[in-house]
Amino acid sequence: MTTTRGTARVGLTDQAAELLRSLHAEHGPLMFHQSGGCCDGSSPMCYPVGEFLTGESDMRLGDLEVPGMEPVPVWMARDQFAHWSHTHLTIDVVPGRGSGFSLESPTGNRFLIRSRLLTDEELAALGEE
Amino acid sequence: MTVYAAPGQPGSPATYASRYDNWIGGERVAPVEGGYFENPSPVTGEAFTEVARSTAADIELALDAAHAAAPVWAATSPADRALVLNRVADRIEEHIQELAVAEVWDNGKPIREMLAADLPLTVDHFRYFAGAIRAQEGGISQLDDDTVAYHFHEPLGVVGQIIPWNFPLLMATWKLAPALAAGNTVVLKPAEQTPASIMYLMDLIADLLPPGVVNVVNGFGVEAGKPLAASGRVAKVAFTGETTTGRLIMQYASQHLKPVTLELGGKSPNIFFADVAAATDAFYDKALEGFTMFALNQGEVCTCPSRALVQESIYDRFLGDCLERVRAIRQGNPLDTDTMVGAQASNDQLEKILSYIDIGIQEGAKLLTGGERVDLGGSLSGGYYVAPTVFEGANSMRIFQEEIFGPVVSVAPFHELQDAVRIANDSLYGLGAGVWTRDMNTAYRVGRAVQAGRVWTNCYHAYPAHAAFGGYKNSGIGRENHRMMLDHYQQTKNLLVSYSPNALGLF
Numbered sequence: 007m008t009t010t011r012g013t014a015r016v017g018l019t020d021q022a023a024e025l026l027r028s029l030h031a032e033h034g035p036l037m038f039h040q041s042g043g044c045c046d047g048s049s050p051m052c053y054p055v056g057e058f059l060t061g062e063s064d065m066r067l068g069d070l071e072v073p074g075m076e077p078v079p080v081w082m083a084r085d086q087f088a089h090w091s092h093t094h095l096t097i098d099v100v101p102g103r104g105s106g107f108s109l110e111s112p113t114g115n116r117f118l119i120r121s122r123l124l125t126d127e128e129l130a131a132l133g134e135e
Numbered sequence: 136m137t138v139y140a141a142p143g144q145p146g147s148p149a150t151y152a153s154r155y156d157n158w159i160g161g162e163r164v165a166p167v168e169g170g171y172f173e174n175p176s177p178v179t180g181e182a183f184t185e186v187a188r189s190t191a192a193d194i195e196l197a198l199d200a201a202h203a204a205a206p207v208w209a210a211t212s213p214a215d216r217a218l219v220l221n222r223v224a225d226r227i228e229e230h231i232q233e234l235a236v237a238e239v240w241d242n243g244k245p246i247r248e249m250l251a252a253d254l255p256l257t258v259d260h261f262r263y264f265a266g267a268i269r270a271q272e273g274g275i276s277q278l279d280d281d282t283v284a285y286h287f288h289e290p291l292g293v294v295g296q297i298i299p300w301n302f303p304l305l306m307a308t309w310k311l312a313p314a315l316a317a318g319n320t321v322v323l324k325p326a327e328q329t330p331a332s333i334m335y336l337m338d339l340i341a342d343l344l345p346p347g348v349v350n351v352v353n354g355f356g357v358e359a360g361k362p363l364a365a366s367g368r369v370a371k372v373a374f375t376g377e378t379t380t381g382r383l384i385m386q387y388a389s390q391h392l393k394p395v396t397l398e399l400g401g402k403s404p405n406i407f408f409a410d411v412a413a414a415t416d417a418f419y420d421k422a423l424e425g426f427t428m429f430a431l432n433q434g435e436v437c438t439c440p441s442r443a444l445v446q447e448s449i450y451d452r453f454l455g456d457c458l459e460r461v462r463a464i465r466q467g468n469p470l471d472t473d474t475m476v477g478a479q480a481s482n483d484q485l486e487k488i489l490s491y492i493d494i495g496i497q498e499g500a501k502l503l504t505g506g507e508r509v510d511l512g513g514s515l516s517g518g519y520y521v522a523p524t525v526f527e528g529a530n531s532m533r534i535f536q537e538e539i540f541g542p543v544v545s546v547a548p549f550h551e552l553q554d555a556v557r558i559a560n561d562s563l564y565g566l567g568a569g570v571w572t573r574d575m576n577t578a579y580r581v582g583r584a585v586q587a588g589r590v591w592t593n594c595y596h597a598y599p600a601h602a603a604f605g606g607y608k609n610s611g612i613g614r615e616n617h618r619m620m621l622d623h624y625q626q627t628k629n630l631l632v633s634y635s636p637n638a639l640g641l642f
Binding site for chain 2: 039040041042043044045046047048049051053057058059083085086089090093100101102103104105106107108109111112116118119120121122123
């Protein structure tokens with residue numbers, strides 16, 4: 007993992023940004039929705055914008071900035087966010103296979119979440135205790 | 136001890152072909168766009184076969200075949216459908232070692248599990264639904280002297296089924312057996328992590344199934360799974376997986392007003408009351424094994440008992456004995472019958488588990504044992520092995536809230552019964568739970584109070600065909616197994632018949 011970039015809650019690695027750029031060339035504007043549950047759960051699922059309907063049950067964690075692309079919003083279900091809100095998420099990529107209907111699967115790569123605790127200063131800035 | 140030879144090696148009961156096409160209309164059919172993808176074995180990390188990389192065009196071919204077969208299969212008598220299922224069961228039973236070796240190589244699980252659980256259960260589920268469909272009754276309700284309501288069961292038609300990778304053959308059977316028994320034809324997409332063992336099975340049972348009744352299309356989720364889930368030509372979609380894809384499948388189904396059943400995982404609590412330690416006897420030993428069940432199938436089970444709640448008064452002693460049991464787990468070559476824990480199913484699964492171990496430590500959970508990748512040496516060095524891992528922490532931590540799907544259990548103490556129930560229910564999920572106590576009143580009250588579709592009581596990880604399985608809360612919609620599963624694959628036809636010769640007098 008190299009440098010990360012992004013918002014206060016989410017970031018991504020250079021490798022993930024590179025993969026996003028190639029997916030963007032094929033599929034256009036992109037989004038993430040963080041999954042929960044079994045099998046491929048806990049994976050960030052990447053879709054063309056508009057493919058996955060978000061609603062009031064979802065929380066927009068932030069938008070990832072990748073040069074040459076529209077911002078990539080990252081979503082998570084609010085009930086899941088209640089358990090994840092104290093952690094900062096970095097979207098990384100590893101060799102792998104299969105991830106629901108996420109776009110990167112045929113490339114032989116998978117997006118993967120790496121987490122760290124938000125610091126007290128970061129939590130304060132986000133308006134959380 | 137027996138160590139089976141790997142598929143294709145001298146003396147191995149199983150040999151994989153170098154390539155697998157789709158199985159459509161009773162034939163091997165090459166993918167329309169001609170693509171294939173390599174399938175690595177998690178045992179070694181090396182590719183051993185390639186399978187069809189299908190697209191929407193292949194799904195359409197499979198749907199064509201399934202629709203062509205559907206009227207004939209629906210009209211086939213329950214006795215004849217049952218006969219086909221029984222013959223499939225017999226064939227699997229005759230080839231049990233061969234299929235066990237084949238699936239170990241595809242999935243990484245230990246062969247003792249295949250031989251003792253997965254395949255005997257696979258056989259039994261086919262036989263169970265063969266019996267269930269023959270015993271199913273419709274209904275006759277006499278509404279008054281002249282009016283009768285008849286209720287008939289009718290198949291839905293063509294159903295789509297998307298199978299997970301943790302128990303490839305057994306999970307395919309959980310979906311296939313009731314659907315076929317009920318008179319449906321199927322288009323099935325295996326998981327791309329484990330696409331091969333089901334093709335091996337299809338080769339073995341090809342002569343038993345009428346063409347088009349079962350169609351298997353391999354490929355990636357976004358390329359093959361999505362066109363199946365989004366198709367207006369399926370009467371229902373059944374999916375096992377995770378929440379985001381589950382929502383997407385519901386979204387697609389809503390566009391065609393089609394039903395879905397979803398099994399989306401859990402974070403199952405395993406609750407140990409103090410009285411389990413009232414004696415150091417066979418029951419206490421059973422409870423220790425019950426704790427250790429988190430490592431079954433490398434933790435890659437939707438109902439993995441990955442949160443252990445232990446009553447304070449026995450906490451130190453019980454946990455100490457549990458750790459001894461965990462440290463005695465034999466991890467090794469999955470083809471060795473002495474091996475208890477094998478390989479995680481894929482590299483990304485391995486990475487995900489390690490990332491959870493990392494956040495667990497960051498959150499301040501205490502690592503009691505395990506916590507690392509294991510290098511088994513030799514040809515197994517490239518495989519995906521994680522040491523059975525025990526954390527001690529608090530239920531608010533992410534390792535207590537998210538399904539890791541690895542051999543990782545997080546342990547916390549509780550004070551008394553209400554406390555245990557509160558912690559158990561403090562979860563987004565509600566698939567499985569375990570309750571261990573010598574007091575059956577406690578067992579009953581906790582079992583009823585825990586919000587989960589199945590509460591194993593003084594046992595864990597038993598999956599008989601005649602017991603309903605499914606989730607509360609975010610764990611999904613619908614049930615699998617049990618005779619009631621037939622209803623999930625059937626329409627109800629009501630004939631409301633008047634035997635009165637007289638007009639009502641309204642007009």
